[in-house]
Amino acid sequence: MRTKIIATLGPASMEKDVMRAMVDHGVRIFRLNFSHADAEYFRPIVQTIREIEQEVGFPLTAMGDLCGPKIRIGQVIGSPCNVSKGDVVCLGLPDMRGGAPADALFIELGVPELLDGLSVGEPVFLSDGMLQFTITRVLEQDKMYLMEAQNGSILTSNKGIAFPDKVHPMPALTEKDRKDLSEALAIGVDALALSFVQTRDDVDEAKELIRKEGHWVPVVAKLERKRAVDNIESIVAAADAIMVARGDLGVECSLMTLPVIQKRIIRACRHQQKAVIVATQMMLSMVKSPVPTRAEAADVANAVMDGADCVMLSEETAIGNHPVETCRFIQGIATSAEEYYLERIGEPFKPSKQRNLVKYMAYSACLVAEQAQSKALIAHSTSGSTARLLSSRRPRQTIFALTPDQRVIRWLNFFWGVKPRAVDPRIESHTERALEFVKTSNEFASGENVVVTSGQARPPGQTEIKTNTIRLFYK
Known part of the structure; x- marks a missing residue:
């Protein structure tokens, strides 16, 4: 298999025998998710990766994935709450709760700059797009708004929130990320993934912090914002690898355009000789099911045939019931897709006519x-x-x-x-x-x-x- 598998480690996969079995089925990179733990938690895991590396006789990579500025709502009274299509809720700053309509569920957001300039008709997504709202009324500009639910689902406290049509120039590195970066390097991670990159300045800042720590490791820029897609060429030039993080990206950009965006990003990376990772919900049904859906099998195959260097598993290997089987299915699908991909292209890609x-x-x-x-x-x-x-x-x-x-x-x-x-x-x-x-x-x-x-x-x-x-x- 030529395509590489990245597996996220979690409670379902941190035992050495499970990790070794995943390596036998094509995993070459292990993702350590710093959204849920710190460097000390991962220190023995890095050591286990090194032990397996010695046993199999080829290198394995430990990639620390920094949390980034994921924006979340606060506490929702009565959580979990059922929200039905057509329900009206109130979104506002925490100190505006007392002024909200009594019959509207209040959702607090403690990031004032994200509420600046919102207007009627703009979309607001919660829970990675599982709940979608449209602003219907401005109660107090820049502070509090009424929204109507466009679909029904469960709403719980501390869920992620996104404003698809809004550009918010927040830095990709938080104070937590800076601390995690330093400590991750100290325990010996081999690469760092940077969340919510929007411009090449985010990548440059991370590289400078790594340099100041006296290290060099590759920086993987995760594309999760529409603004990042708009700046794709400069971000690819600055980063060492790129991740198409389709979860948040699918919230910021229309799902109808996401497949084409994925193809454009992969093409841009190959032209600049940068590795590209396709991530999010590759085999999500296998969190519980022992086999993937046909749609998931086709999704993995299409990522390979688009030219992805790596495919990444998240919940499937971190908390799923079948982490090793998931890797086995990915391996089989990728191996089959690669043969057709090579047959289709016919011969190695010829460089463009420019002198190089x-x-x-x-x-x-x-x-x-x-x-x-x-x-x-x-x-x-x-x-x-x-x-x-x-x-x-x-x-x-x-x-x-x-x-x-x-x-x-x-x-x-x-x-x-x-x-x-x-x-x-x-x-x-x-x-x-x-x-x-x-x-x-x-x-x-x-x-x-x-x-x-x-x-x-x-x-x-x-x-x-x-x-x-x-x-x-x-x-």
Whole structure:
């Protein structure tokens, strides 16, 4: 399987044998959700990931997912409450409760800037869109409004609230996130996911905080706001990977447009050689059911055929009854979809006509591997860039990415078709490191050929090492 699985850890999946079984079914990245716990809670989990890593003989990645400024309502009197279509409720600041109509359920929101400038006709969503309202009357501008329910559901306290047509320039990093970021790095996480990104400034701020801590880990920008979609190109350029977080994104943007938005984001990431993750409700029915629905199977397959590098499981593995079976189904669906995807594209993606030598080197290596029916592509990639370029061409062959840097090794787990491996830095030549890997690895039989890409010799004064060699090597 070339597509990577990200599994969220929780009460259903934190036992070592469960985690190991999920790895056997394609999980390469474990998500640690800091919305529900802190670094000390996850410290032994990171250690367990390292133990499994040693047992299986290949790298695994621990990704800390920061909470971000998820906006929630306050306490609802009588919670849980039944809300029926057509019911009128009151939304306002906490100190406005006494002035609300006596016959209207009061929903308090302690974030004044989100109530600024609301007007009649604007939508307001609660509980990830499960409850939808329309503002019908302004009781006091910027402070209190009447809303009519457009559907019926249960309303409970502390649920998330969203204003799909409103831009609210809140920073992606809260004080809690800053603390969690520092502590997550201290316990050894390999990547950090940043929630509710709206501009590249959010990504730059997170990277600067990581640098100040004396670390480097990749930053995954979670796209959950309409404003983020509007700024997609600059965010992709700044981030190391992108997550299509369809839960909140499906609230901010129309569900009718969400499938196309997903495709546009995936395409933008591949063009910039950035890994892209499709997340939220991939196999939600398997929280309780031992098998997915047909619609869920098609959703996973379509994400793979759109070109996603990773698919992510949330409740399914965190609290579900069948975490391992869910991974097994994802693995099977992705493997089947990949074969059709490769059949459909026919050959590796050719770079656009603009002059870009490194992209054409990667493309050429993929073409040689295709024509020679090579077993694999071997890329010595100190920074990971060559492996990323090869992955973006979508070759049929597995890409073995060789690097002496453990940070890069675990970052490369995010990329389609890439198997990162450590190499001996005592061998000076990058090409010789790659050839030694092929000679000693049991991945390749005698007589099989591989395409090796590497770079070392460079013009005087040039410090950056770029791939400049393609070699067909028979073991």
